[in-house]
Structure formats: C-alpha cells, structure tokens
Amino acid sequence: LNRIKASGLKLRFCTNETQATRENFVKKLQGLGFDISVDEVTAPAPAACRILKERGLRPHLLVHDDLIPEFAEIDKANPNCVVIGDAAENFTYANLNEAFRVLIGMEKPVLISLGRGRYYKETDGLKLDVGAYMKALEYACDVQAEVVGKPAKMFFESALVEMGVTPQEAIMIGDDIVNDVGGAQQCGMRAVQVRTGKYRPCDENHPYVKPDAYVDNLAEAVDIILQQL
Amino acid sequence: LNRIKASGLKLRFCTNETQATRENFVKKLQGLGFDISVDEVTAPAPAACRILKERGLRPHLLVHDDLIPEFAEIDKANPNCVVIGDAAENFTYANLNEAFRVLIGMEKPVLISLGRGRYYKETDGLKLDVGAYMKALEYACDVQAEVVGKPAKMFFESALVEMGVTPQEAIMIGDDIVNDVGGAQQCGMRAVQVRTGKYRPCDENHPYVKPDAYVDNLAEAVDIILQQL
Numbered sequence: 001l002n003r004i005k006a007s008g009l010k011l012r013f014c015t016n017e018t019q020a021t022r023e024n025f026v027k028k029l030q031g032l033g034f035d036i037s038v039d040e041v042t043a044p045a046p047a048a049c050r051i052l053k054e055r056g057l058r059p060h061l062l063v064h065d066d067l068i069p070e071f072a073e074i075d076k077a078n079p080n081c082v083v084i085g086d087a088a089e090n091f092t093y094a095n096l097n098e099a100f101r102v103l104i105g106m107e108k109p110v111l112i113s114l115g116r117g118r119y120y121k122e123t124d125g126l127k128l129d130v131g132a133y134m135k136a137l138e139y140a141c142d143v144q145a146e147v148v149g150k151p152a153k154m155f156f157e158s159a160l161v162e163m164g165v166t167p168q169e170a171i172m173i174g175d176d177i178v179n180d181v182g183g184a185q186q187c188g189m190r191a192v193q194v195r196t197g198k199y200r201p202c203d204e205n206h207p208y209v210k211p212d213a214y215v216d217n218l219a220e221a222v223d224i225i226l227q228q229l
Numbered sequence: 230l231n232r233i234k235a236s237g238l239k240l241r242f243c244t245n246e247t248q249a250t251r252e253n254f255v256k257k258l259q260g261l262g263f264d265i266s267v268d269e270v271t272a273p274a275p276a277a278c279r280i281l282k283e284r285g286l287r288p289h290l291l292v293h294d295d296l297i298p299e300f301a302e303i304d305k306a307n308p309n310c311v312v313i314g315d316a317a318e319n320f321t322y323a324n325l326n327e328a329f330r331v332l333i334g335m336e337k338p339v340l341i342s343l344g345r346g347r348y349y350k351e352t353d354g355l356k357l358d359v360g361a362y363m364k365a366l367e368y369a370c371d372v373q374a375e376v377v378g379k380p381a382k383m384f385f386e387s388a389l390v391e392m393g394v395t396p397q398e399a400i401m402i403g404d405d406i407v408n409d410v411g412g413a414q415q416c417g418m419r420a421v422q423v424r425t426g427k428y429r430p431c432d433e434n435h436p437y438v439k440p441d442a443y444v445d446n447l448a449e450a451v452d453i454i455l456q457q458l
Contacts, residue, residue, distance in 0.1 A: 088322070089322055091322045091325070092321065092322060093317070093318055093320045093321060096320070096357055097354070097355070097356050097357055100348065100355065100356075100357050100361075101354060101355050104348070104355060118368060118369045118370075118371075119329065119333070119369050125326070125330060126326070126329065126330050126333060127326050128325055128326055128329050128365065128369050129369075131368060131369070132329075132365035132366070132368050132369040133365060135364045135365050135367070135368040136357065136361035136362060136364050136365040137361070138364070139347060139360060139361050139364040140347045140348050140357050140358075140360070140361040141347075142347075
C-alpha cells in the first residue's frame with residue numbers, strides 16, 4: 001500500500017462493509033497498521049445516501065445499529081423507501097415485519113439493498129447475509145431490490161468518479177471472484193484476483209468470470225503494476 | 230356443510246394452517262359450530278411427515294411451537310433436511326442462522342416448506358409468511374424448496390387419495406384464486422371461487438387462473454352441487 005501511495009498512483013478502497021461506519025472501518029484498519037483515511041473509502045451506505053438525496057427518497061432503515069450514523073443527514077420522516085443492510089441482530093421478526101409493512105404500503109415499493117451477499121463466516125459460525133433478507137422482502141412485495149455495493153456497476157463507477165479516472169486507467173485488486181473481479185470487469189476495468197482471503201481454487205474454473213491476472217498476494221500485484229508504469 | 234354431509238358426498242377440508250396442530254385447528258372450528266373432525270382435514274404438516282417417512286428424512290424443524298406435536302413420531306436426530314413452516318415468533322435471527330447452517334452443511338441441501346405464502350393479515354397488521362423465509366434460505370443455499378401445501382399438486386392428490394376419488398369426480402371450493410382454485414385445477418379438478426374471505430374483485434381478471442364458477446357464499450356452492458347430483 002505504501003509503495004502504491006509513494007508512486008503517485010490514485011488509490012481507493014472499495015468495501016461492502018455495512019456493519020460499521022467508514023470511520024470505524026478505517027480505525028480498525030489503521031489499528032492493523034494500514035495507512036488509510038475515511039475519504040479514500042467507497043462503501044455502500046454513502047453510495048445509498050447519494051441515491052436517496054438525488055431521488056428525494058426518505059428511507060425506513062433496516063440496518064446495523066453501528067451503521068445508522070452514516071444516514072445522519074438524511075430525512076427519514078414519512079418513509080417512501082426501505083434501505084436494508086446487514087442488520088445482524090436487528091433482523092428480528094418484528095423488524096422484518098415492520099420493513100415489509102412500510103414497503104407493501106407504498107404504491108410502488110422501492111427497496112434499496114446494501115449488497116446481495118448470501119452468507120459470511122464469523123468466529124461463531126456462518127451467518128445469513130443481507131442478500132437472503134433482501135430476497136425475502138422482494139418475494140413478499142413482488143419487487144426487485146436496487147443493489148448498492150459490489151458487484152453493482154454503479155458502485156465501481158462512483159469509485160472511478162471519486163478518483164477522476166476512466167475504467168481503462170483503473171485496475172481492481174480483490175479476493176472475491178464475483179463481487180470484486182466480475183463487478184469491476186463489467187464496468188470496463190481490468191481486475192486481478194488475489195489468492196488470499198475469500199479466494200478458493202475452484203474460482204479459477206468460474207463459469208463466467210475470468211480475472212485478467214492472478215497474484216499470490218497484494219505485494220505481487222503492486223510489483224506488477226509498478227513495473228508497467 | 231351439514232347438507233353436503235347428509236347428501237352422502239365425500240368431503241375433505243384442505244388447509245394451509247401451520248400455526249397449530251390439526252387437533253387445535255378442528256377444536257377452533259368446532260367452537261364456531263362446524264361439524265368437523267381431525268380425520269377430515271388435509272394439512273401441510275401431516276403431508277410433510279409422509280414425505281419424511283417415505284424418503285428416510287430426519288428434519289431440523291423451523292416451525293411454530295404449536296405445530297411441533299404433528300412431528301412427534303418423526304426421528305429428528307442428525308438432521309438431513311430442514312422443514313420450514315410459518316414459525317412466526319420463532320423466526321428469530323438465531324433460528325434462521327441455525328436452519329441455514331444445517332442446510333448449507335449438507336452435501337445436497339433438502340428444504341421442505343409448508344407453504345409458499347407471501348404474507349397474511351392478523352389483527353395487529355400484516356405479517357411475512359413462510360414463503361418469504363423460504364426464499365431467504367433458497368437464495369443463501371442456492372437450493373429450491375419442495376413446497377407442501379396448497380397450491381402444490383401433490384397436496385391435492387393426497388386429499389383425493391384420502392377420499393378415494395378421481396380428480397374428475399371432485400370439486401374444490403375456496404376463496405384463494407391461486408392456492409385454492411389454481412392448485413386444484415392443475416390437479417385436474419374443477420374449482421369454484423367463493424366471493425368471501427380472501428376474494429378480491431380483481432381476482433376475476435387474474436392473468437392465468439380462471440375458476441369454473443363463482444359463488445357468493447358456500448351455501449350457493451352447495452345448492453349448485455346438490456342440484457347436479
């Protein structure tokens with residue numbers, strides 16, 4: 001990371017994190033020794049806020065408590081849409097019914113989902129991710145959610161605009177074959193898959209996503225990028 | 230109902246009720262003055278039990294507490310499938326994650342759903358029905374649930390077998406255009422929609438289900454049936 005920054009290349013962190021504000025997400029990474037600041041992060045909640053403002057939407061929030069501060073400046077009175085994130089313990093029967101009632105009460109229900117992940121692993125086991133609850137509300141209200149976050153094309157486009165570069169000038173480095181590599185490529189960017197984290201050997205036979213390159217770790221990706229400057 | 234029974238015609242009550250055992254369901258109807266007994270009721274839980282026994286399946290149950298006695302005789306050790314019903318207050322974050330973990334841990338996940346309803350109304354408002362939670366688990370595990378209950382063809386076939394009649398000899402009377410009328414017709418039965426309960430005038434323009442007749446109430450349906458004997 002430090003070598004990329006020293007080279008003068010523009011850099012952006014694209015995360016689907018919706019259990020914490022960018023502030024807390026950045027603090028955590030800083031604690032791990034990363035040189036990162038809030039204004040270098042592209043995340044679903046601020047992307048959703050931009051959409052809400054542009055379209056005059058007032059959300060009913062079904063999100064994690066720790067994410068609520070990201071929506072501080074958004075008008076939430078008389079909601080005319082529902083925003084769903086990985087609400088974790090907030091995915092109660094009562095909260096799901098409430099979000100459903102708000103949605104079904106609209107003439108044309110608008111559901112915005114901060115991701116479409118199926119599940120993820122925590123220390124105490126696998127957990128259903130926001131995508132599963134999104135599907136439940138989609139089915140109940142016969143509506144299609146608008147997904148913010150990777151792999152949505154608009155999410156990568158936001159990151160490019162924030163950096164002020166074209167897709168052809170950018171390269172995505174990520175461990176997730178569909179959300180990172182596939183999403184970036186659909187946006188016209190090149191994408192490298194890192195063989196760490198979420199990477200699985202079977203990703204290399206993925207039916208429709210093929211990375212432009214593989215690297216064994218982030219340092220190797222940086223080597224290759226800097227060599228080609 | 231009494232006139233049908235007096236005529237000697239065979240009769241069967243087909244319900245998607247999964248928040249109570251047949252015993253309690255029947256008690257409630259008896260309390261309302263209906264002449265009905267447990268062995269006249271076709272319901273999703275006993276239908277699911279038949280499937281479980283036939284296929285040697287041991288369920289992990291995500292159902293309403295009041296439905297659990299229906300599964301008393303079923304082996305539930307080392308589950309190799311998940312059965313989901315309208316669990317209502319049992320649809321907690323923890324219970325949904327647990328059912329998900331059981332499913333995703335199987336080589337070939339088997340999910341049996343006691344219905345596919347989207348939502349229903351209670352005195353305190355609309356509630357998400359089992360179908361929404363079924364969709365969440367289907368998406369998370371990339372599996373298709375096997376639906377027991379109306380409008381599943383197999384459910385109506387069970388009722389016909391229990392009565393010992395062919396589809397051509399039977400007639401379904403119900404208020405739900407898709408679950409009652411559509412389901413029975415797919416099974417080769419004729420079906421009458423009653424303009425009470427769930428009936429909505431827009432049902433009469435339904436895109437793909439057309440009842441064989443409409444009646445204003447159950448008594449009118451009985452009149453017509455008895456006239457044609």
